[in-house]
Amino acid sequence: MPATARPKRSDAVRNEQSLLDAAAAVFVRSGVDAPVREIAREAGVGTGTIYRHFPARADLVVAVFQHQVDSLAAAGDDAVLRDWILQFADFLVTKHGLADAMASDRSGFERLHTEFVVRLEPVCARLLDAEVHAGRVRDDVRPLELMRAVGNLCIGAEGDDGYDARRMIEVLLAGMTSLDRG
Amino acid sequence: MPATARPKRSDAVRNEQSLLDAAAAVFVRSGVDAPVREIAREAGVGTGTIYRHFPARADLVVAVFQHQVDSLAAAGDDAVLRDWILQFADFLVTKHGLADAMASDRSGFERLHTEFVVRLEPVCARLLDAEVHAGRVRDDVRPLELMRAVGNLCIGAEGDDGYDARRMIEVLLAGMTSLDRG
C-alpha cells in the first residue's frame, strides 16, 4: 500500500505510446485482429511488452480508439437519435474488422463490447428516451439492444458483395418509428 | 478420365457418416467452431480423415445442416416473407455459433455464407418480390442484403444479456414495410 505510487519509468511510457501508434497503423492495414507479433514488430518491442501494457486485445483496441469513442459520445450532445446512430455505424464501418470484433466472443474480445458500451450506452439511452417520450419511436427496444443490432448490421460492410450496412440501418430505424407492434 | 468411377470404399462411406453424426453432436455441445480434434475424437477417426472428406470447415457445416436448409427452402413454398424470415432466423439462432460463422471471414468459413445463400436466396427473392409487387414492402433492398442483415441480427442471440434477436428482426421487418424513403 504505497503512500506515493511510483510513476511509470520513461521507457515504459515511451513503449506504451509506441504500441498505440503501431496498433493504430496495423489496425488500418490488417484489421483489429492483426497478429500480436505484427503489432510488436511495428512498434519495435517484444510481444511480452504488449501484454504488459494491454493484458487483452480489447484493452489495446479500446485504447487506440478512445478519442474517437469520446468524440462520438460528445456528438450525442447535439444530435437526434437517427443521426447519432448513423455516426455510431460510420465509426464501426470505417474501422477494419471492428464491427465483427464487437460482436465476437473470441478470446481477447470478450470485453470489447462492454468497454465501448459503458461509454456510449448512456448517450444512446438519452437520445432514445427523448424519441420515446415524444411518441416518435417504439418503446420496447432497450438502448443496449439497439446498439448491438446496429453494430451487427455493420458486419460485412467491407465486403465486395455490395452489402450496404447504412441502408439496412436506415431500414431498422424506420422500423423503430413503427409504433404498431402487431 | 475414368469411364466408370470407382465407388467409395465401404470404410470411407462409413467414416463420412460417422463424421457427420459426430459433428452434429459436437456442434450442439461446443458450437460450429469446435476444434477439429474434438470432432475427430467424437467420430473415432484421425484428423486427416476430416480434411479428406471435408476440405474446409464450411463443407462440414453445410453437410451437417443440409437437411434443415432444404426444409427451410421448401417451407418457402407455403410462406409469406415475414414468416419465412423468422424461420430463417430461428434456424440460425438455434445452431450454436452459426450466425457468427455465417458473418465471419475467418479461415474455413469464407464460403459458408455463399453455400447457404445459393440455396436460400432464390426463395427469399421470390417472397420479397411478391411483397414488393403488392406494394407492401420497400423495393430498395435486395434479397441477399435482407438475408445478410437478418443473419447479422442473429449474432449474440445466445448471450446472457437479454439481446432478443427476434425482436430486432421484427423491427427490421417493420422497417421494410415503411415505404417512405425520406
Next chain:
DNA sequence: TTGCAAACGGAACAAAGTTCCGTTTATTCT
C-alpha cells in the same frame, strides 16, 4: 556509483488449423 526493482525481449509453451507419409484396408482379379 550502487542497489533495487520495473520493464524488457523473445524463447518456451499451448492450442488448434492443416499437411503429409508410412501403414492399413478394401477391392478386384486370378
Next chain:
DNA sequence: AGAATAAACGGAACTTTGTTCCGTTTGCAA
C-alpha cells in the same frame, strides 16, 4: 485363397498465433 493395387487411414509433423515466463537490461533514487 492369395496377390496386387491404390484408396483411405491415423496421427506426427508442421505452421500460425495467443500467451506466459525468466534471464537480462534499464531507469531511477539514494
